[in-house]
Amino acid sequence: MSTEHPLGVDFGGSGIKGAPVDLDRGDFAADRLRIETPQPSTPEAVAEVLAELVGSFDGDSSPVGVTVPGVVRGGVVSTAANIDSSWIGVDAAELFSHATGRPVSAVNDADAAGLAESRYGAARGQRGLVIVTTLGTGIGSALLLDGVLVPNSELGHIEIDGRVGEKWAANSAREAEDLSWGDWAARLTTYYRTLERLLVPDLFVVGGGVSKHADKFLPMVDIPTPIIPALLRNKAGIIGAALHATGSA
């Protein structure tokens, strides 16, 4: 398969997924490929899988953007809350470029989703401060001011009543504690009210896999700020990573 489009890759806990992205349309230019995330998901093991995935789309030297579920500054990963701790201090951009032979950029997973939602999705054309959150194993966040990303906001780690926010309010907590949608929405109300008090955004966008069930819990999240589901769902990470790779975000 060959493509002149940038390739976006979403590195998640269970799968590493990639697709070429048509940045004019903000959609995949070809079918997405998925490979299981190796366990343990060490940098070397992930780089090997990434090389295999990128190899399936070879034929040119278009840039590759890869999401990482941690803080990424200048390509270097500096936190690893939900991935193997050996990622800390690794220059992911350099490692992946070496493994794939392509120019690779690395971006926080929620920041990638935020870039995509802001350019093509639920927050398109929105002025002011938008907070995009992804509810999954952890809680990822992206801050966008007039469409410009302020990277690595890490609002999942905000402390609420002595607890790390994401440990209490992420979708993984709902599943592990078998919370009803109503009980989870009550926790999310506390979580989003905390963010609201500190940052006073104009809009919250709620992404992550569970956002496809937004009608079951979002209407019960009781906050004054408008809060809406993400539009690009599980495509957002890949599309945002490709945007980041081209430097057009």
Ligand code: BGC
């Ligand atoms: C990490 C973030 C990440 C989020 C979602 C958090 O635990 O600290 O960097 O964006 O999980 O994967």
